[in-house]
Amino acid sequence: MASRFNALKADAAWQAIWEERRTFAAKDDSPRPKSYVLEMFPYPSGKIHMGHVRNYTMGDVLARFRRMKGMEVLHPMGWDAFGMPAENAAMEKGVHPGAWTYQNIDTMRAQLKRIGFGLDWTRELATCDPEYYGQEQALFLDMVEAGLVYRKESAVNWDPVDMTVLANEQVIDGKGWRSGATVERRKLSQWFLKITDFADELLDGLGELKDWPDKVKLMQENWIGKSQGLQFRFTVSDGGAVEVFTTRPDTIFGASFVAIAADHPLALKLAEGNPEIAAFSERCRAGGTSAAEIETQEKLGYNTGLTATHPFDPEWSLPVYIANFVLMDYGVGAVFGVPAHDQRDLDFARKYDLPVKRVVSDGNTDAPEFAGDEAYTGPGKLVNSQFLDGMEIAEAKKAVINRAEGEGWGKGTTVWRLRDWGVSRQRYWGTPIPIIHCESCGPVPVPRDQLPVTLPEDVSFDVPGNPLDRHPTWKHVACPKCGKPARRETDTLDTFVDSSWYFVRFASQPSDAPFNKKVAEQWLPVKQYIGGVEHAILHLLYARFWTRALRHMGQLDIAEPFAGLFTQGMVTHETYKSAEGKWLSPQDIRDGVEIATGQPITTGRVEKMSKSKKNTVDPGPIVEQYGADAVRWFMLSDSPPERDLEWSEAGIEGAWRFVQRLWRLFDGLEPAEGEDKALTRKLHQTIAGVAQDIERLSFNKAVAKLYELVNAIEKAKPSAARGDAIRTLIRVVAPMAPHIAEEAWAKVGEDGLVADATWPEIDTAMLVEDEVTIAVQVNGKLRDTLLMAKGAAKDDVEAAALASEKIVRMLEGKPPRKVIVVPDRLVNVVA
RNA sequence: GCGGACGUGGCGAAAUUGGUAGACGCACGGGACUUAAAAUCCCUUGGCCGAAAGGCCGUGCGGGUUCGAGUCCCGCCGUCCGCACCA
Numbered sequence: 001m002a003s004r005f006n007a008l009k010a011d012a013a014w015q016a017i018w019e020e021r022r023t024f025a026a027k028d029d030s031p032r033p034k035s036y037v038l039e040m041f042p043y044p045s046g047k048i049h050m051g052h053v054r055n056y057t058m059g060d061v062l063a064r065f066r067r068m069k070g071m072e073v074l075h076p077m078g079w080d081a082f083g084m085p086a087e088n089a090a091m092e093k094g095v096h097p098g099a100w101t102y103q104n105i106d107t108m109r110a111q112l113k114r115i116g117f118g119l120d121w122t123r124e125l126a127t128c129d130p131e132y133y134g135q136e137q138a139l140f141l142d143m144v145e146a147g148l149v150y151r152k153e154s155a156v157n158w159d160p161v162d163m164t165v166l167a168n169e170q171v172i173d174g175k176g177w178r179s180g181a182t183v184e185r186r187k188l189s190q191w192f193l194k195i196t197d198f199a200d201e202l203l204d205g206l207g208e209l210k211d212w213p214d215k216v217k218l219m220q221e222n223w224i225g226k227s228q229g230l231q232f233r234f235t236v237s238d239g240g241a242v243e244v245f246t247t248r249p250d251t252i253f254g255a256s257f258v259a260i261a262a263d264h265p266l267a268l269k270l271a272e273g274n275p276e277i278a279a280f281s282e283r284c285r286a287g288g289t290s291a292a293e294i295e296t297q298e299k300l301g302y303n304t305g306l307t308a309t310h311p312f313d314p315e316w317s318l319p320v321y322i323a324n325f326v327l328m329d330y331g332v333g334a335v336f337g338v339p340a341h342d343q344r345d346l347d348f349a350r351k352y353d354l355p356v357k358r359v360v361s362d363g364n365t366d367a368p369e370f371a372g373d374e375a376y377t378g379p380g381k382l383v384n385s386q387f388l389d390g391m392e393i394a395e396a397k398k399a400v401i402n403r404a405e406g407e408g409w410g411k412g413t414t415v416w417r418l419r420d421w422g423v424s425r426q427r428y429w430g431t432p433i434p435i436i437h438c439e440s441c442g443p444v445p446v447p448r449d450q451l452p453v454t455l456p457e458d459v460s461f462d463v464p465g466n467p468l469d470r471h472p473t474w475k476h477v478a479c480p481k482c483g484k485p486a487r488r489e490t491d492t493l494d495t496f497v498d499s500s501w502y503f504v505r506f507a508s509q510p511s512d513a514p515f516n517k518k519v520a521e522q523w524l525p526v527k528q529y530i531g532g533v534e535h536a537i538l539h540l541l542y543a544r545f546w547t548r549a550l551r552h553m554g555q556l557d558i559a560e561p562f563a564g565l566f567t568q569g570m571v572t573h574e575t576y577k578s579a580e581g582k583w584l585s586p587q588d589i590r591d592g593v594e595i596a597t598g599q600p601i602t603t604g605r606v607e608k609m610s611k612s613k614k615n616t617v618d619p620g621p622i623v624e625q626y627g628a629d630a631v632r633w634f635m636l637s638d639s640p641p642e643r644d645l646e647w648s649e650a651g652i653e654g655a656w657r658f659v660q661r662l663w664r665l666f667d668g669l670e671p672a673e674g675e676d677k678a679l680t681r682k683l684h685q686t687i688a689g690v691a692q693d694i695e696r697l698s699f700n701k702a703v704a705k706l707y708e709l710v711n712a713i714e715k716a717k718p719s720a721a722r723g724d725a726i727r728t729l730i731r732v733v734a735p736m737a738p739h740i741a742e743e744a745w746a747k748v749g750e751d752g753l754v755a756d757a758t759w760p761e762i763d764t765a766m767l768v769e770d771e772v773t774i775a776v777q778v779n780g781k782l783r784d785t786l787l788m789a790k791g792a793a794k795d796d797v798e799a800a801a802l803a804s805e806k807i808v809r810m811l812e813g814k815p816p817r818k819v820i821v822v823p824d825r826l827v828n829v830v831a
Numbered sequence: 832g833c834g835g836a837c838g839u840g841g842c843g844a845a846a847u848u849g850g851u852a853g854a855c856g857c858a859c860g861g862g863a864c865u866u867a868a869a870a871u872c873c874c875u876u877g878g879c880c881g882a883a884a885g886g887c888c889g890u891g892c893g894g895g896u897u898c899g900a901g902u903c904c905c906g907c908c909g910u911c912c913g914c915a916c917c918a
Binding site for chain 1: 832833834835836837842843844845850851854855856857858870871897898899900912913914915916917918
C-alpha cells in the first residue's frame with residue numbers, strides 16, 4: 001500500500017539540503033553557458049503575497065529548468081527596501097524605518113525559502129544597506145562628472161499629504177500615485193538626471209528588444225513621445241516675437257490664430273499690467289488635468305489684442321490668444337492654429353468665430369471655405385497654399401522647413417514628451433544625495449573616500465516633512481573644497497534609482513566598487529526578466545536609461561539590461577460583502593453566510609487581491625497546509641501566465657491531489673518487464689513538449705501535458721517502459737515540484753540531487769507517430785476517420801477515404817467533384 | 832478622443848503554418864469500495880432531435896475569401912488595459 005507524501009517533512013528536509021550545499025549559488029567562473037533569470041525584487045512590506053508567489057514560481061521553474069539543461073544560472077533575490085511605507089510605519093508605530101524594514105526582510109526571506117525557490121542567497125542585497133546605497137552614491141557622482149546630472153529651480157509636483165515631490169510619472173490624473181492627494185505646483189531646487197539625452201537611443205533601442213511584449217514597447221514609445229516638426233518665429237505687433245512648434249508645417253497657409261500658454265513668458269508679461277489677463281491665466285491654471293475634466297472642459301481663449309505676422313506674408317496678421325489648452329511644458333508653449341485640419345483648433349475657431357480655411361484637399365473639394373465641425377486630418381494634396389499647392393503632405397512639410405531654414409525664421413526640430421528625471425525626494429528613508437552645499441563654492445560632491453553618506457539613526461517622525469532637514473547635527477559639515485561651514489543635501493534619491501541598477505549589482509558585487517565590469521558583463525543582459533505590467537513604463541524605462549548611461553560613461557558595455565521581458569498577470573479572488581455592505585474576507589464566511597452574524601453575504605466580482613477589498617489569501621498558512629509543491633503547481637496551472645489567475649480553494653485542492661497522485665506513482669514503482677511503445681512515445685513527446693512550454697513560459701500547457709502523461713502511466717500495464725516513464729517523470733516535474741522530485745529521486749535510488757540532474761534526453765525517433773488518424777470530410781464536414789500508416793501515399797489515402805462506408809453512402813453513387821488530400825492530416829471530398 | 836489586447840462549454844482554458852473545436856483541469860451527475868465518512872477508482876458531461884444508429888446546430892454579431900475559417904479580410908457589438916488638450 002502506497003504511503004502518503006508528507007510534504008511538510010520533505011519540504012523542510014530538501015530545503016535544508018539545498019541551503020547547506022549552496023546548490024543554487026551561481027559561479028562566475030563556470031565554463032557552462034550563462035543564463036540570468038530575474039524576477040522583479042519585492043518591496044519588503046511585511047509578508048509575501050500570492051502575487052509574489054506566482055511571480056517567483058515562474059522564474060524558479062525557468063531557472064531550475066535551465067540548470068538541468070546544463071546552464072550556469074544566476075537567479076538572485078534582494079529587497080527594494082527604501083520607500084515611504086517604512087516611514088509611515090515609523091509615524092504610526094514609532095518604530096525606526098530601518099528596524100521595521102529589516103524585520104520584514106527576515107520574515108519574507110523565510111517565507112520565500114519555505115516555498116523552495118532555487119535562489120542564490122549568497123548575493124542577497126537590500127537597497128537600504130549602506131554597502132548598496134554607498135555604491136549608488138558613487139554612481140551618482142560618476143553621473144555628475146559625466147554631466148548627466150543638473151540642478152534646476154523648477155515647478156514640481158508637490159504631494160501635500162506625503163510632503164514630497166513626485167515625478168510626472170508618479171502623478172496620476174493630477175493626484176499623487178501613493179497618497180491620492182491632489183498635487184500642487186511648487187518651486188523647488190531639484191536634482192535631475194538627463195534621461196532626455198538618451199531619448200533617441202531609448203526609442204530606437206526598443207527595436208532590438210525582440211523578446212519584449214509589443215504592448216510594453218508601445219507604451220514606452222508613447223511615453224517617450226517623439227514628434228518631428230518645425231519650430232519657428234512669428235513677429236508680434238509689440239515688437240517682440242513668439243516661437244511656436246508644429247508637426248504640421250504643411251498647413252501653415254491655413255493658420256488663423258496664434259495661441260500661447262498661460263505660463264508663457266509673453267502671457268506673464270501681459271498679466272503684470274492687466275488684472276483681467278492675470279485672472280484669466282489663473283483660471284487656466286486651475287483647470288483640472290483629469291481625463292473627465294479634459295473631455296468636458298471648454299476651449300477658452302483670451303484675445304491679447306496683439307497680432308502676429310505670418311512668415312510668408314507681411315500683410316497677413318493673426319490674432320494672439322492666451323488659451324487654456326496650450327501647455328507650457330510641451331514644445332515651446334505656443335502653437336499656431338489651423339482649424340480646418342486640427343480638431344482642437346477647429347473647436348476654438350468656431351467658438352471665437354475665427355476663419356477656417358481648407359489647405360489640404362479631402363479629395364472631394366478644394367474650396368477654401370471649410371464647413372462642419374469635424375477637422376480633416378487625413379491625407380491629400382495641398383490647396384490654397386501658394387507655392388505648396390499640389391504637393392503631398394510630406395513633401396509640403398519638407399518644403400516649408402527648407403524655406404524656414406533658408407530664410408532663417410525657423411528650424412526643423414524634434415520635440416519629446418519625455419522630461420528629465422527629477423530624482424530629489426524630501427524623505428528620510430532613501431539614498432542620501434552625496435552633495436554638500438557651500439555658500440562660496442556652490443554644490444560640491446562629497447569626496448569619494450567619505451562615501452557612503454549614511455543616514456543618521458536618531459531621527460523622529462512625529463511631524464510630517466523630512467527628518468534629515470530637522471536633524472540637529474547631520475547636515476552641518478565643512479565644505480570639502482574650502483573648509484567653511486556648509487550644509488549637506490538633505491534630499492534623498494527617488495527609490496526608482498535604487499531599482500535602476502540592482503540587477504548589475506547582483507551580477508557582481510565587489511566591496512570597493514559598484515560592480516566589476518568584466519564579471520557583470522559575463523551575466524548581463526538578464527535573459528529573462530519577469531514582473532508586473534505596472535512597471536512597464538517607470539521602472540523599465542529608468543533601468544534602460546541607467547544601463548545606457550553606464551555604457552556612455554564606459555563602465556559597462558551593455559546597451560539593454562533585459563533581453564527578455566515577461567509581464568505576468570495578477571492573482572485574483574472573489575470579493576464578498578456582508579448584509580451591511582462591508583467587505584468580508586474569505587475567512588469570515590462559510591456556505592454563503594457571514595460566520596459572525598449568520599447573515600447571508602453577496603459575492604462580488606473577481607478582483608485583484610487587495611487588503612482594502614479583504615480578498616487576499618495569505619500564502620503562509622496555505623503552504624503549511626498543502627506543502628510548497630501544491631502551491632507552486634497551482635500557481636502554474638490553468639491560467640496562461642500573462643493572464644490573471646483566480647485563487648480558489650478547489651484549485652489548490654486539485655493541485656494537492658495531483659501531488660499525491662505523483663507520489664503514488666513514485667512510491668509504487670516496482671520492477672517489471674516488457675515494452676510499451678505507446679507509453680514510451682508519450683513520455684518522449686511530453687519531455688519535448690514540456691521543455692518547449694517552459695522556455696516559452698507557457699506553464700499552463702506544460703502542466704496539461706504532465707497530466708496527460710500521468711493519466712497514461714496510470715492506465716498502462718506494468719512494464720519496463722512504465723517503470724522507465726515513472727523514473728523519468730521525476731526529472732520532468734522537478735522544476736515545478738522540486739520537493740517531491742527530490743524525495744522520489746532519493747527513493748528510487750538515484751545519486752545526488754535531482755536539482756543537479758540533467759534534463760532527460762529525447763529520442764527524436766519517438767516523437768513521430770507511426771500511425772496517424774486521418775479525418776475524412778465531405779464538403780468540409782467531418783464524416784469519418786481513418787487510421788493509416790504515417791506517410792502513406794496520397795493515392796492510397798484517397799482510395800481508403802472513398803472506400804469508407806459512410807463516404808460511399810454520402811456520395812450516393814455520384815463521383816466526387818474534387819478530392820483534397822493533406823498528407824497525414826485529412827481528406828476532403830467535395831461532392 | 833488616440834493606441835492596444837481580448838471575446839471558445841457551467842467555469843479556467845487548449846487547438847504549431849487555415850486542416851478532426853473543446854486537449855488538460857475545476858465543477859456537476861451516476862456508480863464501485865466502506866458499517867459510515869474521508870481518500871481513491873470507474874463512467875457521463877457543448878446544445879437540440881433520437882430508444883439507438885445517426886443527424887442538425889455550435890468559437891460575440893453580420894458579411895466575405897477558401898475544398899475547408901476559432902484562426903485570414905471587411906463592417907459592427909462588448910469587455911479590459913495604457914495614454915491623453917502633446918500642437
